[in-house]
Amino acid sequence: MxxxxxxxxxxxxxxxxxxxxxxxxxxSGGERALYHMLYPARHALHSSDAFAQGCGLANSPxxxxxxxxxxxxxxxxxxxxxxxxxxxxxxxxxxxxxxxxxxxxxxxxxxxxxxxxxxxxxxxxxxxxxxxxxxxxxxxxxxxxxxxxxxxDAPAPETVIPELAKVVDVADLTIPEGLNFENYDFTLAGEQHCLADYKVGEIIDHVDGVTIEEAEHMMATRLWQNTAKVHFDVTSRPDGKRLMYGGHVISMARALTFNGLANAQMMVAINGGAHANPCFAGDTVRAWSEVLDVAETDAPGVGAIRLRLVATKGGEVGTLKGDDGKYLPHVLLDLDYWALMPV
Amino acid sequence: MxxxxxxxxxxxxxxxxxxxxxxxxxxSGGERALYHMLYPARHALHSSDAFAQGCGLANSPxxxxxxxxxxxxxxxxxxxxxxxxxxxxxxxxxxxxxxxxxxxxxxxxxxxxxxxxxxxxxxxxxxxxxxxxxxxxxxxxxxxxxxxxxxxDAPAPETVIPELAKVVDVADLTIPEGLNFENYDFTLAGEQHCLADYKVGEIIDHVDGVTIEEAEHMMATRLWQNTAKVHFDVTSRPDGKRLMYGGHVISMARALTFNGLANAQMMVAINGGAHANPCFAGDTVRAWSEVLDVAETDAPGVGAIRLRLVATKGGEVGTLKGDDGKYLPHVLLDLDYWALMPV
Amino acid sequence: MxxxxxxxxxxxxxxxxxxxxxxxxxxSGGERALYHMLYPARHALHSSDAFAQGCGLANSPxxxxxxxxxxxxxxxxxxxxxxxxxxxxxxxxxxxxxxxxxxxxxxxxxxxxxxxxxxxxxxxxxxxxxxxxxxxxxxxxxxxxxxxxxxxDAPAPETVIPELAKVVDVADLTIPEGLNFENYDFTLAGEQHCLADYKVGEIIDHVDGVTIEEAEHMMATRLWQNTAKVHFDVTSRPDGKRLMYGGHVISMARALTFNGLANAQMMVAINGGAHANPCFAGDTVRAWSEVLDVAETDAPGVGAIRLRLVATKGGEVGTLKGDDGKYLPHVLLDLDYWALMPV
The missing domain is CATH 3.10.129.10 (Hotdog Thioesterase)
Structure with missing residues (x-):
């Protein structure tokens, strides 16, 4: 055997x-430093102990x-x-x-x-x-x-399709204990916009693009002990390409949202998501967001913003699907999530 | 807006x-480890707590x-x-x-x-x-x-050009508290030459070369949360090249100086510097140094050495500018700095 | 001079x-995190403090x-x-x-x-x-x-060839103090096979392959402050290739053995080894192992397994040398080592 x-x-x-x-x-601090090396991550709460302490946390998570x-x-x-x-x-x-x-x-x-x-x-x-x-x-x-x-020849199991929430209810979001945005430092966070400045339906072009190398996505994927062959072995696909781990695109796109959503500090839920098209080394990843909802929470000064995060390798901002209802070829990721933001 | x-x-x-x-x-220790991964940095004071303690410091900065x-x-x-x-x-x-x-x-x-x-x-x-x-x-x-x-159409502001020191005065160098090179371990540091062995005008060829990959300079630049587009996005320049962050060349060249300047342990001042020509992935970076000055400090056993650090992608050691006074095409960096060295 | x-x-x-x-x-934790980024290392004792504590150690070495x-x-x-x-x-x-x-x-x-x-x-x-x-x-x-x-013209020294053990004696293996595999958690370790399940002569194909990039092997080699020119400088070999540090192949192959040898938790000795052929970026590294010996130790529940670890860039599993007694061209590494495994 x-x-x-x-x-x-x-x-x-x-x-x-x-x-x-x-x-x-x-x-350890090693994984934290590596995350900053692999992605242009700049949300202040995840970058600075001092900033996190100013938001009521013991240190930067x-x-x-x-x-x-x-x-x-x-x-x-x-x-x-x-x-x-x-x-x-x-x-x-x-x-x-x-x-x-x-x-x-x-x-x-x-x-x-x-x-x-x-x-x-x-x-x-x-x-x-x-x-x-x-x-x-x-x-x-x-x-x-x-x-x-x-x-x-194995028999088909009884079909069971779980009932899943289309959107995580705001009441079900877990706010980290102690989080308080009442004395939030917008200057150190990098932008002045608070939750009240975002309107449902608003689309934000995050402007920046990052061209990805094979070494980068393989190291990122390995770091999380993800062992799927297709990410590492050129012999595992007929076209000799290494498929990028979808999570690499999620992290890259989320980091790019800093430019326009610097105050969407913490992700607290993902409502749904699709890897629309595969991503390969050499692609230049860009991102745009659509504001889907805004809500209050019980934590002082802390609001919640529901965002659609779209990662692309080009194409027009705001374009997502063709007339046939399928994702356009330049769309890599369509993710629906909740983040916390000062009200 | x-x-x-x-x-x-x-x-x-x-x-x-x-x-x-x-x-x-x-x-954290993460950034420290990454620095050693990105550059061939070997100055012992920055590599070892035990060595730094032998030099009077609490641990390795x-x-x-x-x-x-x-x-x-x-x-x-x-x-x-x-x-x-x-x-x-x-x-x-x-x-x-x-x-x-x-x-x-x-x-x-x-x-x-x-x-x-x-x-x-x-x-x-x-x-x-x-x-x-x-x-x-x-x-x-x-x-x-x-x-x-x-x-x-914005009006021109009043011209103000600040008066800047050509060289940081030795008296203005800040020696880390407690630093003491009287029991300096030259063997563990890697070379036997002390300040007295270096003569003004002396040129040192640091011998080694490092060929740089796109993944490396992008990760280094991202690690410091430097977001300038030209370093990351192949679409941001007409030639489709990603311009290397000048600081990557500084760190690479400084690390290469270990071979010949292993005892120039800490940089304490930069007097001036120019990024003479752009650097791109595929270039093999080399370095040479010229001794510009030597000086005493108040700290026990600690001297200061003023160095010109030149990074190149080839060319003859010691060559810097052409007859027209412009940097030769193989010169990447011309940096003038003070470092601390056992007397 | x-x-x-x-x-x-x-x-x-x-x-x-x-x-x-x-x-x-x-x-620090930085080097530890980097090791997981550079190699698909998953042996639980080196990944988790909690797992290591379950094996009697203070934390994960x-x-x-x-x-x-x-x-x-x-x-x-x-x-x-x-x-x-x-x-x-x-x-x-x-x-x-x-x-x-x-x-x-x-x-x-x-x-x-x-x-x-x-x-x-x-x-x-x-x-x-x-x-x-x-x-x-x-x-x-x-x-x-x-x-x-x-x-x-320097005179030849007197020839002295040291007597070296072909194999490190089991009695000479050092078991980390406190190590105890009696309550070993095979589920968290990733596989159910204990020492008794391995037979001398058994060959294990580790299945996975990893294609290596220049940036990866250079960063790995630099991390350990290994400065040999041939790993970093495209001008140092006539063919313009950067030779991969042999240790990078050892680490890659050892990490790949997780799949089939997840419980060979710690390396305690290397009996011998040869870098059979050079490895270059672009090569896809694979590994197979042969069980050479099994033994008991004094530590509770801890056995020792002697393994031949062969890294290849393809070729048939189990093939090593040609009729001429030379390593076949696809063989990169032939390493003979002892590891500790629950009995």
Whole structure:
């Protein structure tokens, strides 16, 4: 029997199954510095202890997407090694910020299954949860992936499609304990616009572009111990290209939003998202945002802004889908999330 | 009104204006490790706590250029986003070493203005100062940049050209508190030459060369939250090249000086400097130094050496300018600085 | 007299000579994070404090190869700057794990010399030892290199060839104090196979491949302050290629073994090794292992597994040498080592 992990196939999953993912990870100032090296991340709350303390926190938490990438990366060997496609995200919520010294692990529960009509693959829905060394939930999200069958003769499971919220309710957002934007320093944050300055429907062009190299996306993906072959091995695709980890595009685009959304300090939820087209080294990634909603929270001075974040490799700002309802070829990512912003 | 930063234009500056730059940054062992990954930095005082303790310090301070890059990088969105050229440096002095856990911020004061005769741009002189979370000055420097006018009809300001020292006086160098080279370990430092072994006029070929990749200079530049488009976006120049951040060349060249100047442990001042020619990925950077002066300091066993550091992409060692007084095409950097060395 | 280091030539060495290598290095969480960025390293003991504590350790030690690279890198300017080839390793043993905050230095003793019959070069055998700031031995190894003569007229030294163990005896392996695998968590470690599941002669294909970029191997090599020109300077070889540091291949291959050897948690000895063929950017590195031996140790639940680790750039798994006894062209590395594994 082979000792290597060939991954799970569609027929290996059952609704209710809980999978403990391997290789917990302790993070330090190293991961924090690397995040700043890999992405043009400048949101002040994630850059400066002093700024974070001015917002009522003990120190600067790690970038929210560091938690996402680690929790996601751990799930890859068990969930998406034989995935044909990563189809969607929902109900992603950050609960406890990650700080230096924390050890993160990750667990997934299968919450839905649907075999495709061709009998060769199926959709697996999992709720993946990250916890720290104190057993606190760091974050959780639902994703669904299309997974190949290993044994085409395996019987189709009963179809279970979970009911998922289209948008995380504002009341369900977790505001980090102590967060207070009443004495927020807009100058050090980099922009003067507060929540009241953003109107629903407003579109923001984030202007800057970043051309990505193979070394960068591979190092970023490896950093989170994400081992999917297609990101690293030129022999794994017929075209000899290394597919960029979708999370690299998310982090790049989110960092680019600083220019226009410098005060959208913390991501607290992802309502949904799609990797519209693949991204490859040599592409120049740009971003634009659309304001989808604004809301109050119970924390002093803290509002919530719901944003559509679109990453592109060119094309006109604001264009997303063609007449056929499909994403235009220049669109890389369409992400719907909630962030916290001074009111 | 656009929410993104379009940067300041020449007519937006006035002498005496003080600009607080955004996004303070907390540094850790991560930034320190990354510096060693990006540059062949081997000066022992910045590499080893034990060595630094043997020199009277509490522990090993961050490389001096880490402070420079962070303080400089923060000033880019306010000072040089619309710059045509970075014209020069003067009166750069390091005051308080940066240590793990420090949070650095940056402020600039406009100290000079001169509109160009073409009426389309002008020169802006700023004194930029970095401070830590205790309000101590980390370092400061003057730089002047040529900035485009946004409104060509804006009236020319009164011309003010600041008087700047050609060389920082030895008496004005700040020696880190406690520094003592009386029990200096030349073996662990890597070379046996002390200050007395260097003669004014002596030229040192640092021998080694490093070929630079796009991924490397972009990651280095991003690490310091320097956001100038030309470093990252292949569409921002007509030739499709990404211009290397001049500071990357400074750090690379300074690191290469280890071979011949291993005991020039700390940079304490930059007297002046010019980025003679642009550097691009694929160039192989080399360095040579000329001893310009030597001096004593009040600290036990600690002398100061004034060096010209020249980075090249080839060419003969010692050659700098042509008959026309212009830098030869292979010269990348001409930097004049003071470093501390055992007497 | 030139102030730069031209390295030692064959005639500069004498048996019994002890060389203290320069530039001690303090490591932090930064080096640890970088290791995870550069290699797909996932062995849980080196990834998680919580997992390491479950194995009886105070916290997660640095990857064993971090210690190797630092100790080796420091020796390069004194031992292998003029080396024609790195011929072999023996008697490599890890003694004290490296932890954040440790300062590592390195010393070599010349234990053998043999001038080549052509009179132009000779083989130098050194035992290199790394120590931490408390004077404890971190690790030590013997390596032998072929070094050019600087002065062809220098007399040949008396030939001394040290007697070296073909294999480090199990009784000589140092088990980190407190290590206990009795409550080992196989799920978090990533695989269920314990020592009893591995049979001598068994061959494991580690399946995954990683295509390597210039930026990656140069940054990795620089991180360990290894300054050999051939890794960094495209002008240093006639073919304009940068030769990859052999240690980069070792780390890449060892990390790839996770898939099939996830429980071979710590390297405790290298019995021997050869860099069979050079590796260059663009190569896709793969790995396979052969089980050479299994043994018990005195530590509770801790066994030792002796493995042949072969890194390739393709070719058939299990193929190593041709009929002529020479390594096949696709073989990059042939390493014989001991690792610790739950029994």
């Amino acid at each position: 082979s000792k290597t992990n060939s991954g799970n196939f569609f027929e290996d999953y059952s609704v209710g199954q809980v999978i403990d993912h391997a290789v917990p990870r302790t993070v 790690m970038d929210d997407l560091i938690a996402f990438h680690i929790v996601f990366g751990k799930s890859v060997p068990d969930i998406s090694l034989n995935a044909v496609a990563n189809l969607g995200y929902a109900e992603c919520r950050w609960i406890t910020p990650v700080r230096e010294g924390d050890t993160i692990r990750s667990t997934s529960e299968v919450i839905g299954l649907k075999q495709n009509s061709n009998g060769r693959s199926g959709v697996v829905y999992v709720r993946t949860k990250g916890t720290n060394q104190r057993g606190e939930t760091v974050m959780q999200f639902v994703r669904w992936v299309m997974v190949r069958k290993g044994d085409l | 656009s929410k993104t930063n379009s940067g300041n234009f020449f007519e937006d500056y006035s002498v005496g204006q003080v600009i607080d730059h955004a996004v303070p940054r907390t540094v 961050m490389d001096d250029l880490i402070a420079f890059h962070i303080v400089f990088g923060k000033s880019v969105p306010d000072i040089s986003l619309n710059a045509v050229a970075n014209l020069g440096y003067a009166e750069c002095r390091w005051i308080t070493p940066v240590r793990e856990g420090d949070t650095i911020r940056s402020t600039s004061e406009v100290i000079g203005l001169k509109q160009n005769s073409n009426g389309r741009s002008g020169v802006v002189y700023v004194r930029t100062k970095g401070t830590n979370q205790r309000g101590e000055t980390v370092m400061q420097f003057v730089r002047w940049v040529m900035v485009r006018k946004g409104d060509l | 030139s102030k730069t280091n031209s390295g030692n030539f064959f005639e500069d060495y004498s048996v019994g000579q002890v060389i203290d290598h320069a530039v001690p290095r303090t490591v 640095m990857d064993d190869l971090i210690a190797f690279h630092i100790v080796f890198g420091k020796s390069v300017p004194d031992i292998s700057l003029n080396a024609v080839a790195n011929l072999g390793y023996a008697e490599c043993r890890w003694i004290t794990p490296v932890r954040e905050g440790d300062t590592i230095r390195s010393t070599s003793e010349v234990i053998g010399l043999k001038q080549n019959s052509n009179g132009r070069s000779g083989v130098v055998y050194v035992r290199t030892k790394g120590t931490n700031q408390r004077g404890e031995t971190v690790m030590q190894f013997v390596r032998w290199v072929m070094v050019r003569k600087g002065d062809l």
